[in-house]
Amino acid sequence: MRLSIFFALLTILLPISLLGQNISPDSVKITFKVSVPESTPENATIYWAGSLNNWDPGDQGFGFSSKEFAQPLTSPNGHWVVTLTAPKGSTHSYKYTRGSIYNAEEKSGFNFRPARKVEFDHDKTVHDTVEAWRDKPPKSLSDSWPIIQLDTANPTITYNGTVMNGSSTLLYDKQMGSKFVEYTDESTSVKKVPESFTKTVHYYQKVSATTDDLQLITAAKTNTDTLWHVYVDTDGNKIIEKSEHAFTIADSNNTKWSGPVPVRNIIDGETVIDSVILKVKLAKNLPANYRSSAIKGAPDLIYGLPFKERIGTLNNNPFYVISSTTSPFNTFNRLFVDYNNNDTLEIGSGSNEVYVADFNKMHKKKKFYQIPSFQLGQKFWTIADIDPHGRWIRLRPGDRSQKRRALKKGDKIPSWKGITINNNAISSKQLQGQYVLLDFWGSWCGPCIDAIPKLQKAYNQFKTENFEIVGFAYENEKSLTKTLEKYKMPWFHILDEEGDFGSQFLVQGYPTYYLVDPDGKIVETENTLQGKKLIPTLEKHLK
Structure with missing residues (x-):
C-alpha cells in the first residue's frame, strides 16, 4: 500500500479482471450493444466502466496505478459492442464513458445519470442508449459553458x-512495486552500474504524466565499505555513474537529495523533453509492513515531486x-x-x-x-x-x-423578475393570486420537446382558470426564437441563457417543473407534473 501526503490515491486489485476473465462453467456472457448521440466525436472510443473493472473510465486509467482495467467497445456495424463474462447470478453496475470521468454519459437533460444495473442471469444481449455526454453541450448552450x-x-x-509543496510517498523496487504497477522490461532496464558495486537495489518512480518512463534510483554497496550509497540517474540514460551519487546512509542527517531529472511527455503527438525537481530521502519510522524492498537490509526510500x-x-x-x-x-x-x-x-x-x-x-x-x-x-x-x-x-x-437543499413541495418560491422574449417585464409579484406552472426547459432537451403537446393542452384547457405558464429557456436567443416559431407555445418565455434562473430555483436537470399556488407556495413538483399526470394534477387544484 502506498502512502500519500496530498493525493489520496486508491488501488483495488480485482478478483475478476475483464482483460483476462476466468470463464467457469457457471459463468454468463452478456453482449452490450450501445447507441451514442450525434455529439460523439468521430475519433472517440467508448468504454464500459463498472463494478466488473474497477470503474476504470477508460484510457485515462485509474488512480496512480498503471495496471490496466479499461474495457473499450468496438464499433463493427455502427453500434458499439462489447461482450463481458461474470459469475451467473451476479449483478453489476456500470456506465459508459469516452475515456475519462469528465466525459461519462448523462441524461438528455444534461443532469446526472445514475449507474445502470445488469444481472448476469443467462446469456443475452443488452441494448443501451447513451443520451448525452457530460462534456459536450448542445450548440445552443455552448456559449454558457465557457472555455477558460x-x-x-x-x-x-x-x-x-x-x-504543502508536492506529493510524496515510498519508492519501490520492481518486486515490491509490481503489486501496484505493471512494469515493462524496457522501463526497468539498467544498462550499466560501476564495477565496484557488490550489491544493488534498483527503485523506480514514474515522473511523466503521458508516458510510462520510469526514473531510476539505485542503492548500492561497494567493495570499499559496507554502507549503502544512493544514486540518482540524473540524465535518464539508465546508466548509474559514480558522479550521480546522492547520499550515503550512515549515522548522519545528510540522507536526502534534491535535483532536476529529465521528463519526457507526449503533447499533441509531439515529444517534449523537460525536467522536474525530484526529491529522494531515507524513510524513517515507517509503519509496520511498509517497505521499499523485500531484499533484506535494503534502504527504505521516499520520493517527492512538485505539484x-x-x-x-x-x-x-x-x-x-x-x-x-x-x-x-x-x-x-x-x-x-x-x-x-x-x-x-x-x-x-x-x-x-x-x-x-x-x-x-x-x-x-x-x-x-x-x-x-x-x-x-x-x-x-x-x-x-x-x-x-x-x-x-x-x-x-x-x-x-x-450547497443548499433542493426546493420541495411546501416551500415558498424565490422572488424573481425578468424580461420575456417579447420584451415584456414579468415577475413573481405580478403573478401573485394565480396558479403558475414554472417550466425550466431547453430546445436541446429531448424530453422537453416531447412535453410540449401536454403543455399546450394544459394551457388551452386552463388559461381561463386563473392559470399561467412561465417557461425559463436555458439556451441562446436564436435557438429559442426558432423553437417558438416552430411550436405554438403562447405562454410567457424568459431567456435563461446563463442559467441564472435555473440556479436560483436549484434546478438539477431539464425539464424541471414547479406548480406555484396564488400565495407563491410550491404545491406540486416533478413527478406529478410530467406526462399523463399533468392534466389530472392541474384539475385537482384548478377545479
Whole structure:
C-alpha cells in the first residue's frame, strides 16, 4: 500500500479482471450493444466502466496505478459492442464513458445519470442508449459553458496549516512495486552500474504524466565499505555513474537529495523533453509492513515531486487547478477557490476551498463520476472538461443544491423578475393570486420537446382558470426564437441563457417543473407534473 501526503490515491486489485476473465462453467456472457448521440466525436472510443473493472473510465486509467482495467467497445456495424463474462447470478453496475470521468454519459437533460444495473442471469444481449455526454453541450448552450485559458501559477497550499509543496510517498523496487504497477522490461532496464558495486537495489518512480518512463534510483554497496550509497540517474540514460551519487546512509542527517531529472511527455503527438525537481530521502519510522524492498537490509526510500499548478479567471474571479506531476489534469485534479482571500489555498479541517472528483467518495456514495460544484462570485460551476496538459478548462453551470437543499413541495418560491422574449417585464409579484406552472426547459432537451403537446393542452384547457405558464429557456436567443416559431407555445418565455434562473430555483436537470399556488407556495413538483399526470394534477387544484 502506498502512502500519500496530498493525493489520496486508491488501488483495488480485482478478483475478476475483464482483460483476462476466468470463464467457469457457471459463468454468463452478456453482449452490450450501445447507441451514442450525434455529439460523439468521430475519433472517440467508448468504454464500459463498472463494478466488473474497477470503474476504470477508460484510457485515462485509474488512480496512480498503471495496471490496466479499461474495457473499450468496438464499433463493427455502427453500434458499439462489447461482450463481458461474470459469475451467473451476479449483478453489476456500470456506465459508459469516452475515456475519462469528465466525459461519462448523462441524461438528455444534461443532469446526472445514475449507474445502470445488469444481472448476469443467462446469456443475452443488452441494448443501451447513451443520451448525452457530460462534456459536450448542445450548440445552443455552448456559449454558457465557457472555455477558460489556464496559466502557470505558484500558490501557497496548506494542509491543516502545514505548507504543502508536492506529493510524496515510498519508492519501490520492481518486486515490491509490481503489486501496484505493471512494469515493462524496457522501463526497468539498467544498462550499466560501476564495477565496484557488490550489491544493488534498483527503485523506480514514474515522473511523466503521458508516458510510462520510469526514473531510476539505485542503492548500492561497494567493495570499499559496507554502507549503502544512493544514486540518482540524473540524465535518464539508465546508466548509474559514480558522479550521480546522492547520499550515503550512515549515522548522519545528510540522507536526502534534491535535483532536476529529465521528463519526457507526449503533447499533441509531439515529444517534449523537460525536467522536474525530484526529491529522494531515507524513510524513517515507517509503519509496520511498509517497505521499499523485500531484499533484506535494503534502504527504505521516499520520493517527492512538485505539484503542477494553474490559475484561471472567470468574470474577475480567480480559481486554481492543481495536479500531480505524474497525472494528466483530466485524470486527477483538485480545484481551489481562495474564498477568504488570504492568498493561501487551504485543505483540511474546516476548509471549503478545495473541490475534487474523488474516486473513493464516488464509490462510497454510489455517485459514480459525479463532479462536485463550486462557487465563483454569485454562480455555481462544475468542470465539464479539462485539457490533460492543463492549458485550458471548460466549465458548465453547477448544481447549487450541493450547497443548499433542493426546493420541495411546501416551500415558498424565490422572488424573481425578468424580461420575456417579447420584451415584456414579468415577475413573481405580478403573478401573485394565480396558479403558475414554472417550466425550466431547453430546445436541446429531448424530453422537453416531447412535453410540449401536454403543455399546450394544459394551457388551452386552463388559461381561463386563473392559470399561467412561465417557461425559463436555458439556451441562446436564436435557438429559442426558432423553437417558438416552430411550436405554438403562447405562454410567457424568459431567456435563461446563463442559467441564472435555473440556479436560483436549484434546478438539477431539464425539464424541471414547479406548480406555484396564488400565495407563491410550491404545491406540486416533478413527478406529478410530467406526462399523463399533468392534466389530472392541474384539475385537482384548478377545479
